[in-house]
Amino acid sequence: MKKGRFGKYGGQYVNENLIPVLIELEEAFERYYPTPEFQEEFKGLLRDYGGRPTPLYYAKNFSKLVKCKVYLKREDLLCGGSHKLNNALGQALLAKKMGKSRLITETAAGQHGLATVMAGNICGLETEIFMGVKDMERQASNVKRMKLLGAKVTPVKSGTGVLKDTVSDTLREWTTCSRTTYYLMGSTVGPHPFPEIVATFQSVIGMEIKEQILEKEGRLPDAILACGSGGSNALGAFRSFIDNKGIRLYFVEGGGESLSADNSAAAFQLGKPGILQGALMQVLQDEHGQIKPSKTRAAGLNYPGRGPEISYLCEIGRVKACYAFDEEVFEAVKVMCRTEGLIPALETAHVIAYVLNHKEEFDKDEVIVLNYSGRGDKDLETITRYFYGS
Numbered sequence: 183m184k185k186g187r188f189g190k191y192g193g194q195y196v197n198e199n200l201i202p203v204l205i206e207l208e209e210a211f212e213r214y215y216p217t218p219e220f221q222e223e224f225k226g227l228l229r230d231y232g233g234r235p236t237p238l239y240y241a242k243n244f245s246k247l248v249k250c251k252v253y254l255k256r257e258d259l260l261c262g263g264s265h266k267l268n269n270a271l272g273q274a275l276l277a278k279k280m281g282k283s284r285l286i287t288e289t290a291a292g293q294h295g296l297a298t299v300m301a302g303n304i305c306g307l308e309t310e311i312f313m314g315v316k317d318m319e320r321q322a323s324n325v326k327r328m329k330l331l332g333a334k335v336t337p338v339k340s341g342t343g344v345l346k347d348t349v350s351d352t353l354r355e356w357t358t359c360s361r362t363t364y365y366l367m368g369s370t371v372g373p374h375p376f377p378e379i380v381a382t383f384q385s386v387i388g389m390e391i392k393e394q395i396l397e398k399e400g401r402l403p404d405a406i407l408a409c410g411s412g413g414s415n416a417l418g419a420f421r422s423f424i425d426n427k428g429i430r431l432y433f434v435e436g437g438g439e440s441l442s443a444d445n446s447a448a449a450f451q452l453g454k455p456g457i458l459q460g461a462l463m464q465v466l467q468d469e470h471g472q473i474k475p476s477k478t479r480a481a482g483l484n485y486p487g488r489g490p491e492i493s494y495l496c497e498i499g500r501v502k503a504c505y506a507f508d509e510e511v512f513e514a515v516k517v518m519c520r521t522e523g524l525i526p527a528l529e530t531a532h533v534i535a536y537v538l539n540h541k542e543e544f545d546k547d548e549v550i551v552l553n554y555s556g557r558g559d560k561d562l563e564t565i566t567r568y569f570y571g572s
């Protein structure tokens with residue numbers, strides 16, 4: 183396959199000023215990542231700061247409900263409460279090796295912004311987070327956290343004040359200051375080499391799953407399921423198993439209220455190939471090819487595009503593209519609370535909902551792994567308002 187392409191997806195659809203910057207990044211990644219020094223520093227931080235390896239937990243009570251044997255890969259226990267730190271730490275370390283002094287990124291829900299300022303502080307880098315004005319209002323508590331940690335949070339007023347406008351502003355900013363500044367991409371999206379870099383840093387999840395399941399079960403799992411938008415936690419969990427065709431892989435996106443284009447984030451069901459954020463991928467769009475905003479209650483899944491690699495894997499049928507509706511997702515939160523005493527993130531609850539509503543797809547002697555991408559503390563208000571109205 184051509185470098186930076188996954189089938190027809192991927193590429194570098196950017197302003198020509200950005201090409202040399204992307205080349206510098208690709209060369210730096212190829213040069214530093216394989217070195218023993220980088221590996222040692224990265225793994226050391228993941229272990230001692232992040233808390234890796236995260237446990238692979240046999241959810242016995244939940245398993246009884248769905249009949250097969252269910253393990254949870256506990257990324258909610260990673261420092262920060264989700265898988266996002268794996269990627270932020272890796273890229274911040276790369277930025278430091280490249281001699282940069284500042285990180286910039288954009289964030290919608292604030293989770294990626296938080297992981298970025300954490301990683302920036304560890305590596306001694308300044309952090310500036312661009313955020314749509316509307317998103318800043320909606321995620322006020324994460325804005326406070328980022329500021330407390332020392333990030334500069336810059337409101338973006340252009341367009342409609344949400345993620346896609348912010349991305350354009352951040353890329354524009356990067357072309358003017360790339361000598362000192364590193365753009366820390368939050369998911370497996372964006373122009374090459376970002377999707378490859380992010381998937382590589384997240385692939386620690388699947389490597390651990392493989393080791394842990396062999397130890398616990400003496401064999402590989404029958405299926406692995408992950409939720410996602412850009413695809414970073416899913417690819418992180420899947421990558422070690424993609425060549426192993428006997429293992430079924432499921433990607434669960436945000437169905438929103440219903441499968442109508444105005445009420446959903448299900449880009450694999452409703453989208454088409456199109457260019458977003460510098461790459462060709464599956465994107466929600468209107469009949470004129472304009473990007474359509476996505477809709478789901480899970481902030482981390484509220485993105486209209488699917489990264490190039492997950493777009494390709496779903497297109498060729500290696501990964502099954504699935505979705506869960508908001509209503510099912512809230513019910514799944516309740517089930518996980520009652521069976522295992524865990525409050526999942528709304529994103530993570532999509533996977534739980536899928537399994538609960540498709541029990542017939544999993545045989546009783548099967549072993550399956552759910553990538554438990556994050557904890558639900560950030561969603562507490564949304565969840566309690568849904569159930570109790572306050």
Ligand SMILES: *Cc1c(COP(=O)(O)O)cnc(C)c1O
Nearest residue numbers: 410411412413414415482529556
């Ligand atoms: C951000 C986020 C996601 C979705 O992002 P991907 O890059 O697709 O993994 C999923 N779960 C949680 C808990 C998140 O914070």
